[in-house]
Amino acid sequence: MRTDVFALRHIGIREEDLQPMLKTINVKNIEQLIVETIPDDIRLKEPLDLDAPMSEHEYLSHIQNLSEKNKVFKTYIGLGYHESFTPSVIKRNILENAGWYTAYTPYQAEIAQGRLEALLNFQTMISDLTGMELANASLLDESTAAAEAMSMLFEVRDRAQKKNNVVKFFVSEEILPQTLSLLQTRSTPIGIELVIGNHEEFSFTEDFYGALLQYPGKHGQVHDYAAFVAKAAEKNIKVAVAADILSLVLLTPPGEFGADVVVGTTQRFGIPLGYGGPHAAFFATKEAYKRNIPGRIIGVTKDTDGKRALRMALQTREQHIKRDKATSNICTAQVLLAVMAGMYAVYHGPKGLQYIANKVHSAAVTLADSLEKLGLYQLNTSYFDTIIVKADAAKVKPIAEKNEMNFWYVDADTISISLNEATSLKDVQLIVDVFAEVLGKDTLILDELTTDNKIGSSVTRTSSFLNNVVFNSYHSETALMRYIKRLERKDLALNHSMISLGSCTMKLNAASEMLPLSMARWANIHPFVPIDQAEGYQIILKELEQDLNVITGFSGTSLQPNSGAQGEYAGLMAIRAYHESRGEGHRNICLIPASAHGTNPASAVMAGMKVVVTKTDERGNIDVTDLREKAILHKDNLSALMVTYPSTHGVFESSIKEITKLIHDNGGQVYMDGANMNAQVGLTNPGTIGADVCHLNLHKTFAIPHGGGGPGVGPICVAEQLVPFLPGNPVIKTGGEKAITAISGAPWGSALVCLISYGYIKMLGESGLSNSTRTAILNANYIKNSLSGKFDVLYTGEKGRAAHEMIIDCRPFKEKGIEVSDIAKRLMDYGFHAPTVSFPVAGTLMIEPTESESVAELDRFISAMLSIREEIDEASIDNPNNALKNAPHTLEMITADEWQLPYSRQKAAFPLPYIAENKFWPSVRRVDETYGDRNLICTCAPIEAYMEA
Known part of the structure; x- marks a missing residue:
C-alpha cells in the first residue's frame, strides 16, 4: 500500500474487501453498481478539472507556506x-x-x-x-x-x-x-x-x-x-x-x-x-x-x-x-x-x-x-x-x-x-x-x-x-x-464508532485537514483587515471557490453562508434578486416536494416566497404529473423549485432533467439542496442535472466536522445568470456586481474552517473525490443487501439500488410493541449512534455509512442490526419488559446488587462478542422528553441548591 496517497487513508474500503462486497451486492464491479444507480443522461463525461492530489506531508508544507503570506x-x-x-x-x-x-x-x-x-x-x-x-x-x-x-x-x-x-x-x-x-x-x-x-x-x-x-x-x-x-x-x-x-x-x-x-x-x-x-x-x-x-x-x-x-x-x-x-x-x-x-x-x-x-x-x-x-x-x-x-x-x-x-x-x-x-x-x-x-x-x-x-x-x-x-x-x-x-x-x-446518520454524512475529519486551524497565522486574522494582509486566506478562498465551481458545474460561488440553512436562504435570495432585475419581482411561488427537508419551506417563507407543496408518488419520487400541473398553474408567478438530489429518500430520480426543464419552461429557477452531494461528486453535478443554484454542506460532503452540532458552512454555487447577485459585505467588498446584502456577518463567513474543505479537495484530487463517491454508494448498497430479508428498504431506484443512503421501515414492528425509538436506544448498547430517526418518513431509520468506514465496521453495524432484529422477533406487545424497551442499559444498572429483568445482564450490555472489546456506556437511561418540557429548566443549579442539599 502506498503511504503517500491520502485517498487510501480517507477511504475505508481496501482492495481485498471489494470482491466479497460486490458479491453481496450482486454486481461484477463498482462501475456496474454506479451504472445501475445513477441515470446515464446525467453522468459526467469527463473527469473533474482539479489539481493533482497532494500527499499529507506535501499539503501540510503547502498550507504552512501559504500561512506565511498572511500578515x-x-x-x-x-x-x-x-x-x-x-x-x-x-x-x-x-x-x-x-x-x-x-x-x-x-x-x-x-x-x-x-x-x-x-x-x-x-x-x-x-x-x-x-x-x-x-x-x-x-x-x-x-x-x-x-x-x-x-x-x-x-x-x-x-x-x-x-x-x-x-x-x-x-x-x-x-x-x-x-x-x-x-x-x-x-x-x-x-x-x-x-x-x-x-x-x-x-x-x-x-x-x-x-x-x-x-x-x-x-x-x-x-x-x-x-x-x-x-x-x-x-x-x-x-x-x-x-x-x-x-x-x-x-x-x-x-x-x-x-x-x-x-x-x-x-x-x-x-x-x-x-x-x-x-x-x-x-x-x-x-x-x-x-x-x-x-x-x-x-x-x-x-x-x-x-x-x-x-x-x-x-x-x-x-x-x-x-x-x-x-x-x-x-x-x-x-x-x-x-x-x-x-x-x-x-x-x-x-x-x-x-x-x-x-x-x-x-x-x-x-x-x-x-x-x-x-x-x-x-x-x-x-x-x-x-x-x-x-x-x-x-x-x-x-x-x-x-x-x-x-x-x-x-x-x-x-x-x-x-x-x-x-x-x-x-x-x-x-x-x-x-x-x-x-x-x-x-x-x-x-x-x-x-x-x-x-x-x-x-x-x-x-x-x-x-x-x-x-x-x-x-x-x-x-x-x-x-x-x-x-x-x-x-x-x-466518531472516534468510537461509525455514526451512520442519513443526510448528515458523518465521514472522517482527517487530522491533516484539522491541524492548520491551530496555526497562529490562520487563527489570528481579523475579518476586516486590509485584503493585502490576508493574502494566504485570499488564495485559499479563491481556489476553494473555483474548485467548488468545477465540482458543481457552476460559474460562481459564495462562501459567506455559515450553515446549510443559511445557504438555502442565500440561494433563494439570489433567485429573488435575479427575478427582480428582470422586472419579474412578482414571481413568488416556490414549489417544494412533500419529502423535502424542513428547512426548505422555512427558508422559502423567510425569502418572501409562498410555498406550494408537490406530491411524491408511491415510490417516494417527485410526482412529475402533479409538479407539471402546479408549474403550469403558477407559471406567471413561479419563482423556484427546491429539490434535493439524490432525493431525501436516497434515490437518483431518473426524471430529474425533465423536472428542471419543466421549471425553466415556466419561468422559474431550480434550487438544489446539496445535503446529498456526497453521492454526486465526480460522477454527476447540479449543473448537469439542470439546476441554477445549490448550497453545499461543507460540514457533510467536504469534511468539516459537525462539532456536536456546528460549526457548519453552507456556501452557494450558482449558474452564470445568478453570479451578479452573490452576497456582499458592507465593510470588505465581496460578491457580485449587483450583490444582495449580507447573509452572515463576516465577508467570507466561517473562513477558518474552509481550510478543512480546501485540504480535503487538494489531498483527494479528482480521483480521490470520485472514488469517495463510488465507495459511499458501494457501502450503502452493501448494508442494504446485507439487511435484506430482515428489514424492508422503503425506496430504491429503478434498478433496485440505493444512492449513498437508504431508509429502512420500522413501522411493521409496532405489532410487536416496538417503536423506531426503541431500536435507536438499543443501538447504544451495541456501541452505535442511531441512524437518522423518523426523517423523512415517520417510523423509519435513514442509514448513511459514508466512504470512510472499513468493511469490519460496516459488518459490526450489520451484526448489531441483525441481532436487534432477532430481539424484535422475541418481543411481544403483551410483555413490554424486554431489552429493546429498557434500552439503553447503564453501568449503574448492570453493576447493581439486584437484577430483576427477565433477561441476563450479558444480553443487556454485551449482546454480541465485539462489544466487550470497546464498550461504550450511556451515562443515563432513557430520558423523559415531556417532563423536561413541562418543567423547563435551562440553566445550571445555583450554588445555593448545593448548599441546601
Missing part, C-alpha cells in the same frame, strides 16, 4: 471581533480533540450528556451575563442573531399590532455595519420596514413594534439605555440589545434595564478570530418567549430511574416540524465554539473574567489618557474597551501599518481603537509611539496601566454572576482537564 498585525479594529487567548487546556482538549469535534448534534441525549452539560454551562453563562431568564445553545454569529431577534419580535407582536399591520423596526445608527446589512437582507422579504436613526431622537410612536440597540455602540460609547427601554415599553415596543459579552462583566446587564432580547457573540471568550469565524453567537430572552426563541435550548429532565438528565428541549419549535409555519430556518448552532466559550468561563470563573475585563478597560483608559496628553481629542465619555480619537487618518494609517497594527478609520479625521484581552502595556506603549510619531512629538513612557474608571456609574454592573458551582471549581489546568475528560467520556463520537 498577523496587532489589530484594534473591533466592530464585534477581538483577539482573545484560547487557554491551552481548552485548545488541546476540545478544539484539537476528535472526541469533541466529531460528535453529532445531541438528538440522542443518552449518549450526549457531556456535550449537553457543556451547553447548559454556556446557557447559564449567557443568562447570568445578560441578566435574562432564558438563553439558547448558541446561534451562528452576532449579525444573524440580531436578525433572528428582529424576526422573533415581529412574530410575537400582539393582536392589535398585527391587525393594524405595525411593521416598523427601529435600528440605532450605533449598530455594527455588518449587522445593519443583514437586517436589510432579512427584513424586506417578510415585510418589515427598517428605520435607522439616533436613539436619543427616536419618536416612540405606535407604528413601531421593536427596536435594536448596540451596547456599547459601534465606536465604543456606552449609552445608558434605561430611559429608552422604559419609554419603549410604555408604547408596547419590544427592545433587542446587541451586547459585547466581555463588557457585560462590568456593565449593567440589559435584562436589568428591561431588554426583551439580548444578542451578541462569544468570540472573545477564547475563540480564534479565524478571519471571521466560526464563532458562537448568543441569544437570550424572557421565558415568555420560550416557544418562539430560535435555535436549540438545552433543558434539564430526568431519566427512567428519575435521575437528572439533559436533552434538547421544546423541539416542537423547530422548523423540521413547523416547516413553512416556522419563523426561523435555523436548525443548527455553533456547538464546538459554544463549548469552548463556556469552558473559558468555567476555567476563569467570575473573578478571572473580572480581572480580564478590568485589564482591558484599564488599557483603554491608559491609552485615552496618553493620547490626550499628546494633544489628541478623544470623543467617548463612557467606554469599555474602545476609544475614538480625532487625528489625520491619512498620516496615521501608513505609520500604524509600518508598525504592524490596524485601527478602524471611521473617516478622514476620526479613528476608532478597540483594545482586547491580548493587549499588553507594551502594546499600549507602541500605539502611543505611533501617534507621537504622527504628531512629531516625543512619546510618553508608560510604566503601568491606570486604575481609573471611565464607565459611568449609571451603567456600572452591581449584580453578581456565575455563582454556580461549575464556574467556581475548575480553575487549575489539572482540574479543568479532568472535567473536560469526564464530559467527553459521556459522549459517543
Whole structure:
C-alpha cells in the first residue's frame, strides 16, 4: 500500500474487501453498481478539472507556506471581533480533540450528556451575563442573531399590532455595519420596514413594534439605555440589545434595564478570530418567549430511574416540524465554539473574567489618557474597551501599518481603537509611539496601566454572576482537564464508532485537514483587515471557490453562508434578486416536494416566497404529473423549485432533467439542496442535472466536522445568470456586481474552517473525490443487501439500488410493541449512534455509512442490526419488559446488587462478542422528553441548591 496517497487513508474500503462486497451486492464491479444507480443522461463525461492530489506531508508544507503570506498585525479594529487567548487546556482538549469535534448534534441525549452539560454551562453563562431568564445553545454569529431577534419580535407582536399591520423596526445608527446589512437582507422579504436613526431622537410612536440597540455602540460609547427601554415599553415596543459579552462583566446587564432580547457573540471568550469565524453567537430572552426563541435550548429532565438528565428541549419549535409555519430556518448552532466559550468561563470563573475585563478597560483608559496628553481629542465619555480619537487618518494609517497594527478609520479625521484581552502595556506603549510619531512629538513612557474608571456609574454592573458551582471549581489546568475528560467520556463520537446518520454524512475529519486551524497565522486574522494582509486566506478562498465551481458545474460561488440553512436562504435570495432585475419581482411561488427537508419551506417563507407543496408518488419520487400541473398553474408567478438530489429518500430520480426543464419552461429557477452531494461528486453535478443554484454542506460532503452540532458552512454555487447577485459585505467588498446584502456577518463567513474543505479537495484530487463517491454508494448498497430479508428498504431506484443512503421501515414492528425509538436506544448498547430517526418518513431509520468506514465496521453495524432484529422477533406487545424497551442499559444498572429483568445482564450490555472489546456506556437511561418540557429548566443549579442539599 502506498503511504503517500491520502485517498487510501480517507477511504475505508481496501482492495481485498471489494470482491466479497460486490458479491453481496450482486454486481461484477463498482462501475456496474454506479451504472445501475445513477441515470446515464446525467453522468459526467469527463473527469473533474482539479489539481493533482497532494500527499499529507506535501499539503501540510503547502498550507504552512501559504500561512506565511498572511500578515498577523496587532489589530484594534473591533466592530464585534477581538483577539482573545484560547487557554491551552481548552485548545488541546476540545478544539484539537476528535472526541469533541466529531460528535453529532445531541438528538440522542443518552449518549450526549457531556456535550449537553457543556451547553447548559454556556446557557447559564449567557443568562447570568445578560441578566435574562432564558438563553439558547448558541446561534451562528452576532449579525444573524440580531436578525433572528428582529424576526422573533415581529412574530410575537400582539393582536392589535398585527391587525393594524405595525411593521416598523427601529435600528440605532450605533449598530455594527455588518449587522445593519443583514437586517436589510432579512427584513424586506417578510415585510418589515427598517428605520435607522439616533436613539436619543427616536419618536416612540405606535407604528413601531421593536427596536435594536448596540451596547456599547459601534465606536465604543456606552449609552445608558434605561430611559429608552422604559419609554419603549410604555408604547408596547419590544427592545433587542446587541451586547459585547466581555463588557457585560462590568456593565449593567440589559435584562436589568428591561431588554426583551439580548444578542451578541462569544468570540472573545477564547475563540480564534479565524478571519471571521466560526464563532458562537448568543441569544437570550424572557421565558415568555420560550416557544418562539430560535435555535436549540438545552433543558434539564430526568431519566427512567428519575435521575437528572439533559436533552434538547421544546423541539416542537423547530422548523423540521413547523416547516413553512416556522419563523426561523435555523436548525443548527455553533456547538464546538459554544463549548469552548463556556469552558473559558468555567476555567476563569467570575473573578478571572473580572480581572480580564478590568485589564482591558484599564488599557483603554491608559491609552485615552496618553493620547490626550499628546494633544489628541478623544470623543467617548463612557467606554469599555474602545476609544475614538480625532487625528489625520491619512498620516496615521501608513505609520500604524509600518508598525504592524490596524485601527478602524471611521473617516478622514476620526479613528476608532478597540483594545482586547491580548493587549499588553507594551502594546499600549507602541500605539502611543505611533501617534507621537504622527504628531512629531516625543512619546510618553508608560510604566503601568491606570486604575481609573471611565464607565459611568449609571451603567456600572452591581449584580453578581456565575455563582454556580461549575464556574467556581475548575480553575487549575489539572482540574479543568479532568472535567473536560469526564464530559467527553459521556459522549459517543466518531472516534468510537461509525455514526451512520442519513443526510448528515458523518465521514472522517482527517487530522491533516484539522491541524492548520491551530496555526497562529490562520487563527489570528481579523475579518476586516486590509485584503493585502490576508493574502494566504485570499488564495485559499479563491481556489476553494473555483474548485467548488468545477465540482458543481457552476460559474460562481459564495462562501459567506455559515450553515446549510443559511445557504438555502442565500440561494433563494439570489433567485429573488435575479427575478427582480428582470422586472419579474412578482414571481413568488416556490414549489417544494412533500419529502423535502424542513428547512426548505422555512427558508422559502423567510425569502418572501409562498410555498406550494408537490406530491411524491408511491415510490417516494417527485410526482412529475402533479409538479407539471402546479408549474403550469403558477407559471406567471413561479419563482423556484427546491429539490434535493439524490432525493431525501436516497434515490437518483431518473426524471430529474425533465423536472428542471419543466421549471425553466415556466419561468422559474431550480434550487438544489446539496445535503446529498456526497453521492454526486465526480460522477454527476447540479449543473448537469439542470439546476441554477445549490448550497453545499461543507460540514457533510467536504469534511468539516459537525462539532456536536456546528460549526457548519453552507456556501452557494450558482449558474452564470445568478453570479451578479452573490452576497456582499458592507465593510470588505465581496460578491457580485449587483450583490444582495449580507447573509452572515463576516465577508467570507466561517473562513477558518474552509481550510478543512480546501485540504480535503487538494489531498483527494479528482480521483480521490470520485472514488469517495463510488465507495459511499458501494457501502450503502452493501448494508442494504446485507439487511435484506430482515428489514424492508422503503425506496430504491429503478434498478433496485440505493444512492449513498437508504431508509429502512420500522413501522411493521409496532405489532410487536416496538417503536423506531426503541431500536435507536438499543443501538447504544451495541456501541452505535442511531441512524437518522423518523426523517423523512415517520417510523423509519435513514442509514448513511459514508466512504470512510472499513468493511469490519460496516459488518459490526450489520451484526448489531441483525441481532436487534432477532430481539424484535422475541418481543411481544403483551410483555413490554424486554431489552429493546429498557434500552439503553447503564453501568449503574448492570453493576447493581439486584437484577430483576427477565433477561441476563450479558444480553443487556454485551449482546454480541465485539462489544466487550470497546464498550461504550450511556451515562443515563432513557430520558423523559415531556417532563423536561413541562418543567423547563435551562440553566445550571445555583450554588445555593448545593448548599441546601
